[in-house]
Amino acid sequence: MKKLKYIRKGACIGAAVLMLGACGQKENADAVSTQASAETTLESSEQETETSAEKEDKEKEEETTKETSVEETAEEEGSSKESQEEAEESTKEEASLESSKEETSKEETSKAEETSAAAEETPAAAQGSAKNVQDIYTEISQAVSLNSPMLVPDDFIMNYYGIDVSTLDEYVFSMSEAAISAETVVILKAKDAGSTGALSASLQTVIDQKRSEMENYLPDQFQIVDKSSVQVKGNYVYLVISEQADAINQIIQADLP
8 A cells, every 4th residue: 555655646646747748848949839939930021121221231332322313413514504605605706707807808908909090090189189181272362372373173173184083082282273384283193092192193194295395484383393303292283383393292291191
């Protein structure tokens, strides 16, 4: 009986030990589970933290990229604007230079035209300053006492000396009415300088005729005629047969251009 009592007591103790062991295992399992759950939560938290950090980093990176892109765009726009301004400035300078060249060219052309016009006007001015043929003859008449002067009509000039007055701009053809005087004053202005040769030949005919008339009858007048000669100056052809030929010729030469 005593032995059986010990056996039961030992069985109770063993059962108690088993129960305690089972409880310990459950507590351990619960602890392990709790630890695992904590670790999972921690890992999840860490992952979330990492994910959040990565997101922030990504956002920062995107913002940085945007800022960099904006800055680059601004720089490019600034550079483009500067290039455009430089191009515009260069264009303005070129336009200004071209305008300056055009103005210089215009000034040079204007000066050349003025010079040319002045050169063209010089003969005209010189000619304009000369007296016309009728005024020269009037001056001669006032300065010198002519012997019974008479203006020869156009048909006489044409018929006797072959001078076509239509080829003349102006003219004076004066002869003495006195039969004993060979005095003659002729001033012709040709329209064309090329006709001065023919006019000279016609006036030489006047000299030859007067010489023939005076040679045998009036030797003193013949000598006056013999000393005379036809003169040409520009478009002008003139002849003076007179005792005062020197004074008359001086007036004509001074008044002609």
